[in-house]
Amino acid sequence: MSDDPALSAAADEVDEIVRPRYEDWYAGTVLDHRGGVLTVYRKPGSDLDKAVRSRVSGVKLVFKDAAMSEKSMLAQVREILADTEYWRERDIVITGGGPLNDGSGVGIMTRAGTAAEATRLSKHYDSRVVVERGTAVAGPAEPFTPSTPSPA
Numbered sequence: 001m002s003d004d005p006a007l008s009a010a011a012d013e014v015d016e017i018v019r020p021r022y023e024d025w026y027a028g029t030v031l032d033h034r035g036g037v038l039t040v041y042r043k044p045g046s047d048l049d050k051a052v053r054s055r056v057s058g059v060k061l062v063f064k065d066a067a068m069s070e071k072s073m074l075a076q077v078r079e080i081l082a083d084t085e086y087w088r089e090r091d092i093v094i095t096g097g098g099p100l101n102d103g104s105g106v107g108i109m110t111r112a113g114t115a116a117e118a119t120r121l122s123k124h125y126d127s128r129v130v131v132e133r134g135t136a137v138a139g140p141a142e143p144f145t146p147s148t149p150s151p152a
Contacts, residue, residue: 004033010059011038014052022048027066027073027103041066041103066103067128073099076127077106092117095135100128109134 011029018026018040025048027041039062042048049063068076077097080087084094093111100107105128110117113133121129 002033004031004036004059007031007033007036007038007059010056010061013056014038014040017051017055018042018048021051022046023071024069027068027070028099028101030101036060037062039064041101043067043069043103064102068099068103068105070099070103073103073106076125077108080106080108080121080125080129087121090120092120100130104128105130107132111135 025043025046030039037060041064043066087094095109097108107130110131118131
């Protein structure tokens with residue numbers, strides 16, 4: 001099944017609406033290309049739904065509550081990544097992480113990816129931490145070519 005361009009365009013429009021004004025509420029979006037549904041996860045308490053509905057049309061929009069905003073999830077990921085040495089000393093090798101699109105917590109990649117690690121991290125940070133086995137990899141990029149210094 002190929003991506004629905006209208007759904008992808010609607011998701012881009014949502015991003016333009018929520019990033020500058022709703023960072024304390026917005027958590028993420030999930031696109032269901034097969035069903036033609038764009039689900040927007042947000043913390044309750046703002047007019048985000050109204051703002052999105054006023055500008056996005058042509059797709060089925062669904063709004064669902066989230067426990068955390070993307071902003072707070074990113075802060076938590078940074079905190080966990082800053083503690084990698086602490087966790088390495090306690091036999092958890094953290095290799096990457098990011099927010100969960102549904103705003104329910106953060107996803108952390110570890111070398112082992114065990115449920116026990118998820119439990120320890122969740123308890124330590126008093127928040128939902130989903131753990132999976134893996135290593136973060138950078139996306140495709142142009143090869144780096146150093147510039148040649150110009151003669152003085």
